[in-house]
Amino acid sequence: MDAYLAVVSKREVREYEPRPVPEDILRRILEAARATGSSKNSQPWRFIVLRDPARRRALGAFMRSSHNLDRCTAAIAIVLLNDVQRFDAGRVAQNLMVAAWALGIGSCPNSVHPDHVDEARALLAVPAGASIATVISLGYPARGQPRPRTKADPEKVRKRIDRLPLEQLASDERFSG
Amino acid sequence: MDAYLAVVSKREVREYEPRPVPEDILRRILEAARATGSSKNSQPWRFIVLRDPARRRALGAFMRSSHNLDRCTAAIAIVLLNDVQRFDAGRVAQNLMVAAWALGIGSCPNSVHPDHVDEARALLAVPAGASIATVISLGYPARGQPRPRTKADPEKVRKRIDRLPLEQLASDERFSG
Numbered sequence: 001m002d003a004y005l006a007v008v009s010k011r012e013v014r015e016y017e018p019r020p021v022p023e024d025i026l027r028r029i030l031e032a033a034r035a036t037g038s039s040k041n042s043q044p045w046r047f048i049v050l051r052d053p054a055r056r057r058a059l060g061a062f063m064r065s066s067h068n069l070d071r072c073t074a075a076i077a078i079v080l081l082n083d084v085q086r087f088d089a090g091r092v093a094q095n096l097m098v099a100a101w102a103l104g105i106g107s108c109p110n111s112v113h114p115d116h117v118d119e120a121r122a123l124l125a126v127p128a129g130a131s132i133a134t135v136i137s138l139g140y141p142a143r144g145q146p147r148p149r150t151k152a153d154p155e156k157v158r159k160r161i162d163r164l165p166l167e168q169l170a171s172d173e174r175f176s177g
Numbered sequence: 178m179d180a181y182l183a184v185v186s187k188r189e190v191r192e193y194e195p196r197p198v199p200e201d202i203l204r205r206i207l208e209a210a211r212a213t214g215s216s217k218n219s220q221p222w223r224f225i226v227l228r229d230p231a232r233r234r235a236l237g238a239f240m241r242s243s244h245n246l247d248r249c250t251a252a253i254a255i256v257l258l259n260d261v262q263r264f265d266a267g268r269v270a271q272n273l274m275v276a277a278w279a280l281g282i283g284s285c286p287n288s289v290h291p292d293h294v295d296e297a298r299a300l301l302a303v304p305a306g307a308s309i310a311t312v313i314s315l316g317y318p319a320r321g322q323p324r325p326r327t328k329a330d331p332e333k334v335r336k337r338i339d340r341l342p343l344e345q346l347a348s349d350e351r352f353s354g
Binding site for chain 2: 002003004006008009010011027030031032033034035036039041043046047048049050051052055086087088089090091092093094095098101102103109111125127130133134158161162163164166169170171172173174175176177
């Protein structure tokens with residue numbers, strides 16, 4: 001898939017086909033995450049691959065919504081080794097998801113419910129000082145969901161998306177609000 | 178450029194050719210940023226395009242390092258409308274930079290020096306409550322810098338990068354430190 005098209009067309013996917021994500025694709029997704037840049041190349045992250053459906057369901061109970069973790073066929077928790085580099089956590093999550101999209105896999109970021117942070121950390125054995133930045137659900141998009149396409153025109157794709165117009169988002173030299 | 182290759186090969190670029198980033202490419206980069214997903218589609222960001230070298234130099238004085246803003250040929254400040262969605266700010270920054278890379282443009286994220294947050298905000302007229310999440314320097318990579326290639330093999334690219342081995346970064350079902 002063309003890189004610009006992948007970035008512009010990547011949508012969140014919340015319903016998944018039952019067929020699993022192949023191991024070699026999971027590994028390529030993890031390698032894309034690994035390649036991500038971070039402040040002073042600190043790589044302040046670790047990745048936990050969740051293949052066991054029972055564990056995903058257990059974790060789902062501690063998320064803001066259990067829906068995606070109940071339905072996906074794999075997930076990757078991004079653990080941040082500190083509590084300050086959430087900007088870098090967003091960078092690695094986006095790289096991981098765009099790479100997945102390019103490989104035909106849909107994804108969605110999911111956050112831990114603020115009332116269940118400790119239970120989620122205990123379930124994944126996340127040590128003190130580290131935190132679960134996000135849990136990315138993964139899977140082949142079910143019928144009716146957004147799906148990766150290699151032939152689409154980026155111009156047409158971006159006209160259809162539900163976003164503020166660029167004129168409202170961007171300004172020259174100073175904030176204009 | 179192939180999407181998976183773009184994600185894996187994107188490196189930070191800190192020295193730039195003098196030729197400017199064309200306006201149509203700047204616009205495509207902004208459109209890619211605009212397309213980024215965010216929590217509840219809140220789009221908690223605004224983009225300030227910095228074309229004026231004098232203003233970039235002035236802003237550079239308030240950054241952790243002025244180097245990239247002195248040398249780049251354009252920059253985009255990502256303003257976060259609140260102080261909590263830094264994960265989403267990282268997502269949009271990564272989308273913007275991968276799209277730029279796919280279009281032949283090098284980039285690097287730059288952060289405001291903690292001692293100069295107010296001066297930087299004043300210079301860009303950023304309102305109370307909003308913050309400058311990052312300033313992305315942009316330009317064609319100078320000789321000797323990493324540069325976007327369309328023919329590279331992602332396997333070879335990722336073997337060369339300065340990152341921890343995947344075995345140290347990833348684990349199954351639970352954190353392993």
